[in-house]
Amino acid sequence: MKRKMLFQLFFLEVIIIGTVQAGKLCDFAEKFPCKGSHCLPSPCKGKGITTTTEDILTSSTAQTSEDMPSTEAVGSTNNPPAYSSGKGVSTTTEDILTSSTAQTSEDIPSTEAVGSTYNPLEAVGSPTVESLYTDCQEVYDAGHTQDGVYTIMPTGWPGSPFNVSCNMENGGGWTVFQRRTDGSTSFYQNWTAYKEGFGDSRNLWLGNEKLHYLTNQRNYKLRFDITTSSGSAKYAEYTKFQIESESSNYTMNKLGSRSGNTGDQLSYNKGQQFSTHDRDNDGCVSFNCAEKHRSGWWHSDSWCSSCNSNSYCYNFQYSSKCKSTCTTENLNGVYNGGNGEMIFSHYHTYCNVQFVEMKIRPSS
Structure with missing residues (x-):
């Protein structure tokens, strides 16, 4: 059982570490081949590493944390960066090795998920x-x-x-x-x-x-x-x-x-x-339209020289006898404000x- 566990760990390391390190392990495997019915298929095929996570996980009966050695037993402290599933879930080598539930290749993110371009509105971290x-x-x-x-x-x-x-x-x-x-x-x-x-x-x-x-x-x-x-x-x-x-x-x-x-x-x-x-910037010489309408806006000087006495909601009082307006659409006015200051639209049809x-x- 110990020999089998070591080979399980060997196959995981082949996937996680780089090709150069994997090459060294393959050299070792070639010099000291495993013999017997308990041996697993070799990951060193040809000149490259072609064995997938699925090959490893489906090559023998699913194992629990009691069957698998922990990373502490291996003695390695340099675990690779966590894999991201794209849903805010990260999986490390330690997670895989110490999982208490038997895992299949669907449980472990594929290498295609690593480095994927995620939608910036869903990704964790700063988007590019x-x-x-x-x-x-x-x-x-x-x-x-x-x-x-x-x-x-x-x-x-x-x-x-x-x-x-x-x-x-x-x-x-x-x-x-x-x-x-x-x-x-x-x-x-x-x-x-x-x-x-x-x-x-x-x-x-x-x-x-x-x-x-x-x-x-x-x-x-x-x-x-x-x-x-x-x-x-x-x-x-x-x-x-x-x-x-x-x-x-x-x-x-x-x-x-x-x-x-x-x-x-x-x-x-x-x-x-x-x-x-x-x-x-309104061009009106009589007054400051933004001040009278209590709003930042594209105010006009079309009516600022007029003087009327009506009580339409777009009119403000600018002298004892005169009322006027700089716009008949003011969507940045005072919420529930008074005449001339309130939010109004469509001339004086919709006030406040x-x-x-x-x-x-x-x-x-």
Whole structure:
């Protein structure tokens, strides 16, 4: 039995160690061949090692830990790196030798599993740049059809890979860059915050710099979904959407034709630079639109010289007699805010919107 156990260990070592070391063992086996009915088939066939794990494990009756020697008995302390099954389970030489349950070749990962390229969203450890997706469309195309947070790396992005929320409804592959669900996160943020992004899973702005790289790596469409104050679901989808770089103040330079049942006023924001309360790029000389609307946005100067007295929810008071607006679509306003400051869409049709999600997907 001892001789048999030693030969079992010999066959395991042939697989685990390199070819050079295996060659030495084969030389030994050639000089001192095993004779008798208890001997196992030789792993040294021809000039190479061709015996597989399955050959070893199926060449005799399955053994338990009581039959097999431990690694301590062998005296080796240099076990090779653990095999990974791809499911977070690692198997070492010691695991194999001390297993209390009889194992077959299906229990031990094959050598093909070692060094395999794993999906970066499922792999343990840091993914390589080459294996990352560039947007949620690629995530969807790879078979990940569930909503969730995934790691992406847009083409040309100079920073580290970053996480995004992927929406897999309505055809799938939507990369979310804005979400509003409650008032826990203020969207009255400065230029740097809007550039780099802020928020959490409930309320977020991905960041204008990321949005620029995303929308410039290929052609994209825009969609946003809202839930009105009365609980109705509405949406708008645009065939084109692109944001320029910071040197152009993240101008919305592309916005295609619209379909849906809200958002028809966003066309007035096309061609506008992004503005925040500390970076006034709206072109309006009367006031700072981002300050009045309490939001970073592509505010327009189309109506800032107007003076009216109506009480539409998009209007703010800027003098004792005059009210005005810089946009009739403001999805970054104050959650449950007052007139002119609140989240509103479709002119003054939907005021104090309770849910918003803005996202992009390749258009071709």
